[in-house]
Amino acid sequence: GDSVTQMEGPVTLSEEAFLTINCTYTATGYPSLFWYVQYPGEGLQLLLKATKADDKGSNKGFEATYRKETTSFHLEKGSVQVSDSAVYFCALDRDDKIIFGKGTRLHILP
Amino acid sequence: GAGVSQSPSNKVTEKGKDVELRCDPISGHTALYWYRQSLGQGLEFLIYFQGNSAPDKSGLPSDRFSAERTGGSVSTLTIQRTQQEDSAVYLCASSILAGGRYEQYFGPGTRLTVT
Numbered sequence A: 001g002d003s004v005t006q007m008e009g010p011v012t013l014s015e016e017a018f019l020t021i022n023c024t025y026t027a028t029g030y031p032s033l034f035w036y037v038q039y040p041g042e043g044l045q046l047l048l049k050a051t052k053a054d055d056k057g058s059n060k061g062f063e064a065t066y067r068k069e070t071t072s073f074h075l076e077k078g079s080v081q082v083s084d085s086a087v088y089f090c091a092l093d094r095d096d097k098i099i100f101g102k103g104t105r106l107h108i109l110p
Numbered sequence B: 001g002a003g004v005s006q007s008p009s010n011k012v013t014e015k016g017k018d019v020e021l022r023c024d025p026i027s028g029h030t031a032l033y034w035y036r037q038s039l040g041q042g043l044e045f046l047i048y049f050q051g052n053s054a055p056d057k058s059g060l061p062s063d064r065f066s067a068e069r070t071g072g073s074v075s076t077l078t079i080q081r082t083q084q085e086d087s088a089v090y091l092c093a094s095s096i097l098a099g100g101r102y103e104q105y106f107g108p109g110t111r112l113t114v115t
Helices: none
Strands: A003-006 A011-014 A019-021 A023-026 A033-038 A044-050 A056-059 A062-065 A075-077 A086-094 A097-100 A104-109 B005-007 B010-013 B019-024 B031-038 B042-050 B065-069 B075-079 B088-095 B110-114
Touching: A003 A086, A003 A097, A011 A019, A019 A104, A023 A033, A023 A086, A033 A056, A033 A062, A044 A062, A086 B042, A097 B031, A097 B042, B005 B088, B010 B019, B019 B088, B019 B110, B031 B075, B042 B065, B042 B075, B075 B088
Parallel strands: A011 A104, B010 B110
Antiparallel strands: A003 A023, A019 A075, A033 A044, A033 A086, A044 A056, A056 A062, A062 A075, A086 A097, A086 A104, B005 B019, B019 B075, B031 B042, B031 B088, B065 B075, B088 B110
């Protein structure tokens, strides 16, 4: 069945470092792809999405490009901040459901 | 406007007891989803409702789990004869319509602990 695999955390970086969180997926057809974020003490919220191959989703300085050839949707940010510390979930949609990866916890040190 | 609300925020119950978890979706949202977030397991889809259509129950882990949505609004997730492995955070989400192109808005979750 469809699935999402993302790098295991926790990932610890210093402020202003470059961030990559890898995500690959297995799916039939061409699902929409998402990154959701869960900040400490808050609910899960959509960070960005891409609905077709080569689309780039972006928000709050984060970007991810839908790569059909490598079935990937890696999350990147050029300069992270302490406030980016959170758990990040890669996800895809299938039959009106969202299938999530296991999440990657990100710690940003000042 | 109010977001998705869930109650209770925390629930501790003894093994074997039944529990009910409640979700109030955003007004006007026709799709409602339940997920389970277990340590190290990410978010696991349980069930979703879309309008008056029959719910998609394909993610429910056993027949001890059931959910209903009354009047197309409030939903209740019921777990009968709880087991320790049911301990998790149960998340509810709603969207205008079902489908990936419609953003899902999540509630804060109910943390269930089965002792």
